[in-house]
Amino acid sequence: MIRSVVTVGGPPGSGKSTAGRRVARELGLDYRSAGEVFRAEAKARGLDLESFGRYAEAHPEVDRELDRAMEALARPGVLLEGRIQGALCRRRGVPVIAIVITASAAERARRLAGRDRLSVEAASRAIAVREASERARYLRFYGIDVDREPADLVVDSTSQGPDEVVASVVAFLKGRGEGAAR
Numbered sequence: 001m002i003r004s005v006v007t008v009g010g011p012p013g014s015g016k017s018t019a020g021r022r023v024a025r026e027l028g029l030d031y032r033s034a035g036e037v038f039r040a041e042a043k044a045r046g047l048d049l050e051s052f053g054r055y056a057e058a059h060p061e062v063d064r065e066l067d068r069a070m071e072a073l074a075r076p077g078v079l080l081e082g083r084i085q086g087a088l089c090r091r092r093g094v095p096v097i098a099i100v101i102t103a104s105a106a107e108r109a110r111r112l113a114g115r116d117r118l119s120v121e122a123a124s125r126a127i128a129v130r131e132a133s134e135r136a137r138y139l140r141f142y143g144i145d146v147d148r149e150p151a152d153l154v155v156d157s158t159s160q161g162p163d164e165v166v167a168s169v170v171a172f173l174k175g176r177g178e179g180a181a182r
Contacts, residue, residue, distance in 0.1 A: 013108030034082025
């Protein structure tokens, strides 16, 4: 059994959602995504992600409610996917294995462009806006600098496919004695 909460974070377009879903499936973990909750809330309000990010900058309750909901799910056997979930767990004394999936800025823009049917330039701009919004909110609301948070494992997915990324994460968890399904 996984004895800690597993978190998967990383910047937009890094592959954290894909990796998180697949690792959770392979290890028999419940998967919860802060990004999916945030996107659903944006859609419910009739806003795109960038507009909802700006709204969240002025309304701290958006992030705080989402993060409280994610915190309530933080227990062994759950994989939480989101930029600051590992940092929030650590600050609240929850045993956590924090994994970060990263990729070069160019590769992240290329991936986002393909996923969201944007030009690479538009995707790059969208990533920059989103990252600036998140960085400002997380610093202001929690004192968390996402670029400086420690991770137990960092996997650069720039030149790796999802299978390789997932294999690295699963091998790491199993190497820690954390790979047995519940």
